[in-house]
Amino acid sequence: MLKNDLYLRALRGETVERPPVWMMRQAGRYLPEFRALRDQYDFFTRCQTPELAAEITVQPIRRFPLDAAILFSDILVVPQAMGIDFKMKESVGPWLETPIRTMEQVQNIVTPDVQETLGYVFDAIDITLEKLENEIPLIGFAGSPWTILCYCVEGKGSKAFDIAKSFCFTQPEAAHLLLQKITDTTIAYLKRKVAHGVSAVQIFDSWGGMLSPADYQEFSWQYIHQIVEALASETEVVVFAKGCWFALEEMAKSKASALGVDWTVAPEIARKLAGDKVTLQGNFDPARLHSTPETIRKMVHEMITRFGKDRYIANLGHGILPNIPVENAEAFIRAVVEWKA
Secondary structure, X not given: OOOOOHHXXXXXXXXXXXXXXXXXXXXOOOOHHHHHXXXXXXXXXXXXXXXXXXXXXXXXXXXXXXXXEEOOOOOOHHHHHOOOOOEEEOOOEXXXXXXXOOHHXXXXXXXXXXXXXXXXXXXXXXXXXXXXXXXXXXXXXXXXXXXXXXXXXXXXXXXXXXXXXXXXXXXXXXXXXXXXXXXXXXXXXXXXXXXXXXXXXXXXXXOHXXXXXXXXXXXXXXXXXXXXXXXXXXXXXEEEEOOOHHHHHHHOOOOOXXXXXXXXXXXXXXXXXXXXXXXXXXXXXXXXXXXXXXXXXXXXXXXXXXXXXXXEEEEEOOOOOOOOOHHHHXXXXXXXXXXXX
């Protein structure tokens, strides 16, 4: 039994004494102990070495009174498992030497046995759960099929992912085949994470906001929806689609337990669009963590008041930035933990 199940109770819509809090990318570059490991091991070595991934996952838990841990990994381990050879290139980020641009390439992509290709992730879950000692829940995650397609087709990060969008619009058959292969792999991957003991899963659609509402339905949401449908009977599912406030009403009709929102939508509008039957998560602007601890505390309390304490998970509107002072991150977390109605 979990000693602190506040996060899970909020996902289930139960009445809580205060909102739970965690931060996207909370095991990250703002922590000096993370940077120490980064200086010793390259990025994917950290992801693919279970002991390192587990250690990084629990680093922020040792420092802060967080209500959930999220497994240290990366969304690109899924395409890697499918034979798409992503590297992490210095000063560039994700890098694919031969981007996916043709139907023939898509047809050659495998839908792998996730136990064989991603076993290191499941081993990391096992080690992390031992370290957590039932204190708080562990979240597993995956990228949305659309977001992964963006990297596969573009071959690297982009401000607009124009090449990826062009691929979808000029070769829709190839795009949908690729999206379905990613979806099938992701479902198997997340189901295996649940079998190994994660308490919830989150789907990150980082680049959903690149699409128009109609294109979002065609190239992103329908595939996320498949994942939600496949997992909802087994675990709590959270969908975070950055820049996709326009889809909240449609998403709220799904079996998702919670919807993440970024800082560009007011809490009141998010509630109105999503209704009162789904938990919302967010949406503090990560850059606002550069404010003073006093300002952060005041703004966090205002955010909770606007969202309401029930059916709400306090979080950032995207991942924490690497140059945020540790004391400011702590101010954010403690502002939630110390909140009183």
